[in-house]
Amino acid sequence: MTHLECSLCNRKYEAGKTWNLCECGGPLLVRYDLGKLRSAWSRDSLVSAPDNMWRYAPALPVTHETSIITLGEGMTPLLHAARTGERIGASDLLIKDEGLNPTGSFKARGLSCAVSMCVELGLKRLAIPSAGNAASALAAYAAAAGLEANIFMPQDVPQSNFIECKAYGAKVTLVDGLISDCGRIVAERRQAEGWFEISTLKEPYRIEGKKTMGYEVAEQLGWELPHAIFYPTGGGVGMIGMWKAFAEMEALGWIGPERPKMIAVQASGCQPVVQAFEEGAERSQFWKDASTVASGLRVPKPLGDFLILQAVRESGGTAIAISDDELIDAGIQLATEEGIFVAPEGAACVAAAEKLIRSGFLKNDDRIVIYNTGSGLKYLEAYATRFPRTASGETDKLGGLITPR
Ligand SMILES: *Cc1c(COP(=O)(O)O)cnc(C)c1O
Ligand SMILES: [Zn+2]
Secondary structure, three states: OOEEEEOOOOOEEEOOOOOOOOOOOOOEEEEOOHHHHHHHOOHHHHHHOOOOHHHHHHHOOOOOHHHOOOOOOOOOOEEEOHHHHHHHOOOEEEEEEHHHOHHHEOHHHHHHHHHHHHHHHOOOEEEEEOOOHHHHHHHHHHHHHOOEEEEEEEOOOOHHHHHHHHHOOOEEEEEOOOHHHHHHHHHHHHHHHOOEEOOOOOOOOHHHHHHHHHHHHHHHOOOOOOOEEEEEOOOOHHHHHHHHHHHHHHHOOOOOOOOOEEEEEEEOOEOHHHHHHHHOOOOOOOOOOOOOOOHHHOOOOOOOHHHHHHHHHHOOOEEEEEOHHHHHHHHHHHHHHHOOOEOHHHHHHHHHHHHHHHOOOOOOOOEEEEEEOEEHHHHHHHHHOOOOOOOOOOEOOOOOEOOOO
């Protein structure tokens, strides 16, 4: 790592110091001496690298190996979904199953990197506003590092997230509001409390952890990127991160200039990026009354909206919204067909892929990678609505309720 650079005004910031946003309000991106790295690091050397995301450590910001806090995140399976693919007309459909990460979501990647950097920079009291999974991941990695985690989340977050955070020993405050309200509270109290704020993109290292999804998909596909990537977009960190990873890998000489179509998938009840994309706008507008069971997508105004929209447009991708009913249907159908129980966010991508193949936006033989960002097990309340335990009239029959005599 050489320095940080503002994604809006290009102002540079010194490495080895604590930063949040640029003076201008823009998110900071980590920069490396890729020319030097190119001669020191080859993709072939990965054969003997650790079996987690830290295999890409030369392109991550941590300088001392002893700072690394890992729970085994990354190197998740890339699974061929043949039956679902056949049904929706996609002969090469792959699911990157991020639900197998520690804490059951890909947030583990971002928080492993962010918490490791807190260790390196000597930060001890951490705070985060979260729609759910980022809180669980911060709580776990802070516990692993022996640091304090202060968590603010909407009171209606999935039960799994609340219980996990408590079990990991975090200080949890439930907020009668949205993640944007949680963000405001953390920003207001941070100085007086001496907290370091780990909000999405206000902290520059979560994106570095999440970008490893880009390195990994390239490595798992033999350094040939797919035709399209479906990404469930809330704050868009993974999308921005992967786009950055592709540029870095090209500078390292690991891949060519081809890029996948980046497809931002949102929920109908909260689709600021889709709206901005359709209007041709550079920034999104605050989505009022945001509501969806896909809690990771309930981000009414992503801070990095312009970076998401850049990646989508430069790649020739698109943005699409899926209703809660459609995405829960798609999740159950995928589980039945493939044995993969995905988070509603991942399920939205399956429904989106079906639509974009039907519309002709994608070809039947395109290689498609869907990011399932979390495990369905974290969203039992959302799926439970489809499976009442005692459906009336189903007593005493197989698949219903039986009373033993
Ligand atoms: C946070 C989250 C998302 C959205 O991730 P971003 O990178 O912020 O867009 C999607 N799915 C799940 C399961 C999440 O927890
Ligand atoms: Zn700036």
